[in-house]
Each structure stands twice: as C-alpha cells, then as structure tokens.
Amino acid sequence: MEKWYLMTIVVLIGLTVRWTVSLNSYSGAGKPPMFGDYEAQRHWQEITFNLPVKQWAKFINPDWIALHTSRGYESQAHKLFMRTTVLIADLLIYIPAVVLYCCCLKDISTKKKIANALCILLYPGLILIDYGHFQYNSVSLGFALWGVLGVSCDWDLLGSLAFCLAINYKQMELYHSLPFFCFLLGKCFKKGLRGKGFVLLVKLACTVVASFVLCWLPFFTEREQTLQVLRRLFPVDRGLFEDKVANIWCSFNVFLKIRDILPRHIQLIMSFCFTFLSLLPACIKLILQPSSKGFKFTLVSCALSFFLFSFQVHEKSILLVSLPVCLVLSEIPFMSTWFLLVSTFSLLPLLLKDELLMPSVVTTMAFFLACVTSFSIFEKTSEEELQLKSFSISVRKYLPCFTFLSRMIQYLFLISVITMVLLTLMTVTLDPPQKLPDLFSVLVCFVSCLNFLFFLVYFNIIIMWDSKSGRNQKKIS
C-alpha cells in the first residue's frame, strides 16, 4: 500500500487516544471491598500465577479471597503495569487485525481504506471499556476479527482456528459462533457434499475439536472440574438479567416484573425461543447463499439478537455487536455511525459510575468527527445508499406512496441523537427523584433498547432483501 505512512499515523492516533483514556479512573477505583473489573483482572492474574491448574476453577469464595494479602492492591506503578498490558495486547492482536481488514477491503480507494481504519480504531465503546473501565476485550474481539478475515479470504482453517481461540478466551464470543458455523457450512454445501465440500467439512471439524481440546486439556482431568468450569462460564442460576442492560427483558421488566413472576426454567425457555426465532431467518439464508457480505451482516444481526433476547446479558456485550458493525462501516456509513453512537450511549450508566464522563464525551465527539469527515455520512442517506432500495421497491408494489423511507430515517436519526444528548445532560446535571433512584439508568436502557430493536429490523431487512437485488441485476444485465 503506497500510503503506509498515513496508516501508521492512523494507528498512532488510535494508540494515543487509548493511552490518554487510560490515564483516567478505572472500574472500582478506591471502592472497597468489591472494587471492580480492574481488581477482578488483577485477582485472576494472582490466581493463575500462584495456583496449580487444578484449583483455577474452584474459587470466588469471598472468605477465601480475604486470605490473600494482595487483594485490593492499588498503586500508581501497578496501574501503569495493568494499563500497559492492555495496550500491548491490543497492539499485538486487535490493531493488526483492523489494519489488515481495511487493507483487504475491495472496491474502495486507498484514502477511504485509511479513513475506515481511523474510524474503527476510534470507536469509543471498546476504548472506554478496555482502557477506562478496564478489561481485555480487544484480545477476544481481535481473535474474532482474525477469524472473520480468514474466513472471508477463504483461509477457512486459519479463520476457524482464530475464532476458536476467541471463544476459549471469552465465552461471550459464542454470540458470533452461529454465523461462522452457517457460513462455513454454506461454503461446504456450495462446494458439493460429495467432493471438496465434504473434505472441507472434515478438516474444519478437526480444527475446531483440536483447538478446543488443546485449550481445555488441563481441565479435563476430572469430570467434576469440567462441570465446575462450565457452571462458572454459563451462570444460568443468576437469572434473566442483572443490573440495568439495554435488552428486551430489562425494558419489559419496567412494565411487568417478569423476572419475579415467571419461574426460572420458563424464563430460560422463553429467552432461548425468542433468541433463536429472531436469528433463524438470517442464518438459514447464510447457509443457502454464503457470501462475505451476507456473513458480516449476519454477524451483526445474530449478535444483536443474542444481546436483545438472551439470558444474563451484560451491557458490555454490546461490543460484540459493535465489532461487526464496524466491519460494515464502509458499506452503510450512515447507519453504522448511528448504531455505534447508540452503543456507546447505552454504556453511559457504567461509564458514569467509573467517572469517565469527560473521556466518553471527547472520544464520542472525535469518533463522530472522524466518521463525518471520512464518509460524508449526511450525504449518504438515499435509499440506495442505505441498501434499502430493493425493500422499498417491494413495498411500493403494495403501497405506491411509500417514498418517504429515506426522510423518515433521517428524522428518526435526529430524534435519536437529540434524545441521547438530552438524557446525557439530565443524567449528569440532575438528581433522580427519591422514589425512583434508578430513573435515569432505566431511561437510558429503555431508549437504547428501542434503538436496537429498530436496528435489528433494519439489518434483517438488508439480509433478506439482499440477494433479490443481486438476482434481479443479474437478470437485467
């Protein structure tokens, strides 16, 4: 790529923004006895460093933790060490994946590729959670991105290996597993199950099984231990949702307290059904017509379905939806930017708790500025640009007056942004009324949930109406 120095500059800007955000407070700073995610990560380092593998899973007994003298350790040097580890992990795994992904994009100019990389690297949600709140999401997201890259460029084995690593790093990545499975299965079908397809299927199965075995080998020594690990990873005992999260169940809970009314196993079944019903159409489409573009959009819609309807979802899981949306930034810049802004907004209660208001506002504005100047998003709101042309043509067969789609979406965007800004101002300046102490967090979650539902519908429309236009174009030409 001839403009390598511009890409270097983009990466440097991304790194600078990350490090300056990390100078702020972190989750649970100075808040004994539970502290927060920062202490959790430190604690896990302590455990994995000191204890034999056998005992890794048997912990989080509060009394046990109290025995360790390093608990709650907070010092400037230690903070620097922890922040540096996040930066290095990011630099080794996530950032190269983003750069390579942008370089491999087809049909756009070099300048647009570099601008795309800048926007992805400036996405505030990931920066604020990893460098502010403190987590290591960039490792799992980075591996998932390598997986997407591999699978899109037909390096299927490497792609699936990378994705297995992602899952084994953080089980949340299972949100992305269905599209991977469907896409690879679709590819095998396309190649014909009698010949090459079958070979590919076998190779993939072996790769997946091998990588899982390698990661889990130390824990397979006892059946009880394996079960214990699984119980830790999938805490079905903890209920439909915890705290405030922008998903359907929490929003529904505002009107009807389903968490308390319905028994636990009913909740489980209900959430399972809704999740799978909402993602089934896209997945079936992907198996029947595997394409790189369809794969990316299916990643978005599946992850969003899981986020909205699944069990025990945390607000940070929105990052799993944001990553695929970043990948389609170059195709639908307006809607992607809108989604990414909403996703950052949905994290507001969490960020305020960590005293990250200033970095959140600044990084959101920087991201918005980067997207607007790189893609001139406000000029790309026509039906064609939003990939809704075939959909609106189909609708116009029944409703000839349906010509206002583009304008409707622009108005919705305006309303959404104004609501978000107002809610942010209110949360920061006003105190909630005595009777409803969680009023603002619930409002934030509710508004975000409405936005996410809209996006779920939108992305599913794009997926389902996509190949029709492709087929029609083929017929015409």
Next chain:
Amino acid sequence: MAAFTIAAGTGNWFSALALGVTLLKCLLIPTYHSTDFEVHRNWLAITHSLPISQWYYEATSEWTLDYPPFFAWFEYILSHVAKYFDQEMLNVRNLNYSSSRTLLFQRFSVIFMDVLFVYAVHECCKCIDGKKVGKELTEKPKFILSVLLLWNFGLLIVDHIHFQYNGFLFGLMLLSIARLFQKRHMEGAFLFAVLLHFKHIYLYVAPAYGVYLLRSYCFTANKPDGSIRWNSFSFVRVISLGLVVFLVSALSLGPFLALNQLPQVFSRLFPFKRGLCHAYWAPNFWALYNALDKVLSVIGLKLKFLDPNNIPKASMTSGLVQQFQHTVLPSVTPLATLICTLIAILPSIFCLWFKPQGPRGFLRCLTLCALSSFMFGWHVHEKAILLAILPMSLLSVQKAGDASIFLILTTTGHYSLFPLLFTAPELPIKILLMLLFTIYSISSLKTLFRKEKPLFNWMETFYLLGLGPLEVCCEFVFPFTSWKVKYPFLPLLLTSVYCAVGITYAWLKLYVSVLIDPPVGKTKKQ
C-alpha cells in the same frame, strides 16, 4: 453541537483539523503538570486579591510575577471567571492548591485561548500560495501547514501537559506575521507591540520587526536594482509606527510608572542572577561549550595538567539554577552572551536591510534572530526553540531547501523537549505524539517536494535516525545500569549535546542559504 455538526458536515477540513486537535487537548487534561501550573494559579491569586501596587512586590510564593503587565491583566480577567469554579484557588496563601476544579479551569482556559492561535493559523494559510502540486487535499501546502501548526508537538506538550499559555501568544505572533504578509503593516506592528507586553521573550525577534518595518514600510520605494531610495522616506509612517508602539507601552507600563515601580518591574522581568544555563541545558551553543569544558577538565585531570584542588566542588551538571564557573575555558558573563547574540544577529539584519525580499525575507530574518538568540542567549529555556520552529513552518511549505532545514530543526528541537515530561505515565504519550508529528512532517514534505532532489543527505538521515537509539538508551536502558547513581545527569547531558549539534547545524545551514540567496529583482512601489 449544531455548529459542530455544520462545521464537520460541510467537509471543511480546517475546522475538522482544529476540532480534532481540540478534542485531543481535552484528553490530555488529566496528565502530569509541572510547577508552571502553580505559577499561574499564584498569579491568578495575586491579581485577583491584591491591588496593582502589590502585584510586582508580592513574594509569598517563590513564583513571583515575572511577565509584563498585559499578562498580569490577562490573569486578572481570568480570575474573574475562576471564581465560579473554585474560590479557594484565588487565595494567595493556598500554595500548591490544585483541586480537580482548579485543574479543569486552568486546562480549559489554555484550550480556550488557543482559539486565537487557530485564527492566526487560518490567516497564515491565506498567505501561502504554494505550488499547485496535485489536486489531492492532503498534498496542498495549506493543508500541510495547518497540520504542522495546529498539531505541533512542541506546543501540545508544553501548553497542554507541562502547562503554559504559549498558544495564544504564538497566535499573536503568527497573526502579526500574516498581517505583514498582507501588507497591513500598522496592524502587524500593533500586534507585535501588544505581544511584547504579554511576554518579553519575544524581544529576541524584535530587531527583525524593527529593521523590516523601517526598511520596507518607512521607505516606500526602492531603486530598480533593489537598493534603498533615500528620498522615499516617509515621516508620516515612522511617526505613526512610533506612536503605536508608544501608546501600547504607555498602556502597559503607564500605571507602574505612575507608582514609581518601573525598576522593580524590570528587575522581575530580567532576573540576571540566574545562571548561564537552566538546570537542564538548553541545546544551544553554551551546552556545547559546557560539554567541551567538562571534557577538557576530565582530560586535564587525567593527564595531571590541572590541580584537583582548584576545581570548584559543584559542577555545572549538578542541576541547580545558580551561577558557576567554568574550569578550563573562560567563564561566560551576561554581557558576553549579549555581545555574541548581537554579532550572530547582525549578518541577517544586514541582509534584511540591503537585500530586502519582502515578507519572506523578513520571515527568514525573524527565524534567524530567534535561532541566534536561542544559540547564544543567557539562561535560555529549551522551550524557546518553539520561537524558531513555528515561524519556520511557514517557510518549509514553500521551498525544498527550507523544508529540509525545518525538518532537522523541528525533529531535534522537539526531541530536546522530552526531559520536560519525565513521569512514567506520560512516556507513551510523548513518544506516540513525537512519532505522529515526525512521521507526518517528513512524509508530507517529502511528498510535496518529491520532484526536487531528496530532502536529506546520508549524514542528516543518520543523525536523525540516531535519535531513536538515544531515546532507548536514556529512558529504558540507563535507569537499570549502575551509572544511574554515579552520574544521574548523564542522559540529560547526552540529550542536550546531541540536540545542540543538530540545532547548530540547522542554524548554520539556514544562515548560509539566507546569505547566498540572490536578491529579488525589481520591487514594486509599496
């Protein structure tokens, strides 16, 4: 928010650049700040709580008011906004008070005042009529100049991390330069006079202004061969210039003259009790002089030419701001530095007088004055290198030769600012920002002048690349060696001397190019 969307949406690249760097400055708010933060808080307190007659006498804090009166008035106006943030910071006795609201207020005041700098850069871009290289935006000289000025590494770390108010002051200077380019000489003179009364360090470049205005404004026409036409002298113009300067000075110093405090004010403004060099040697000629003296004394001791008892116990490298004697080479007095500076400035002044080349010639002379004063001045701060770097940015986008000198000057000058930020959390920031600026400046200028010969020869490339290993040695390797205890000042000394070599080289190269430049042909009647 509406203005933001409009500015960003219309694809106006200048607003996007300005907004982008402002957001970066907001992210730098929680970084380390030096004692300059307390200095300015103290001045807010002094100007707010004490009457004018006490301003230059107040000495509760060690950071006494040592800027000219306009800056004191500026602090006074700021203090009236400060009282809404935190009343406690305005108490003179609250030494080292730095609540989070104080920090927020002070940082935002710097960011806000940079508006003037942004405006000045906008005006400077109008004066650049660079070559039409390509249609691409990122290759236009205006774009490159905007980035080089708005995102200047030195300004970012000195103003927004270390903490100072250089942004708007350089804005005033760049605006006055832009006005001179636009032939609005009275405004330019007025702005410079005002600037002098904000911060007197700009006296370094006053000779350039004086000679240029006299030669190219007061003498309204030249002879066909470019030499001076004595009968075109305009008394009106001289008088009006003098009046402007006089009025500004009267406004500034008038109140203190009335209070008979002028000697006190001047003693605060020009503290010659301080040593030849700052605690960390600015990379100028005296740094090389000191290093040579040290080397010779070490050799002399080893070869028994010198008697160990004659050498003063405290050496120049002990890091205290006091006066010390040199051991082998003759000691340097303030008068000696003044004479050296004047001698160094003289050739460029003569060039400006005898071979006027319009505003561009003035700009080169200004840069040379700033650089020469940096080289030979008394108690120069390393931050003063910005005085030469920023005006030179304007020259760099117009000529390949200037671009090459600018890149050497700016890279070494910026690197010499590293010791200002010595804390661990700021280490990645300064390295990342330095890499950002250096990579951008070198690659964009190389692309702009790709049709001419390469910007650097092998020697210069080697020198610049050597900065990398130097940084690694000083910051990563040295702290873990045994020398850290014996010679704690070694990294500073190495940085200082290495950069001094580069800056001296750039100074000499610029001088040569100014002296051998052919004069412009017939000049129009101004």
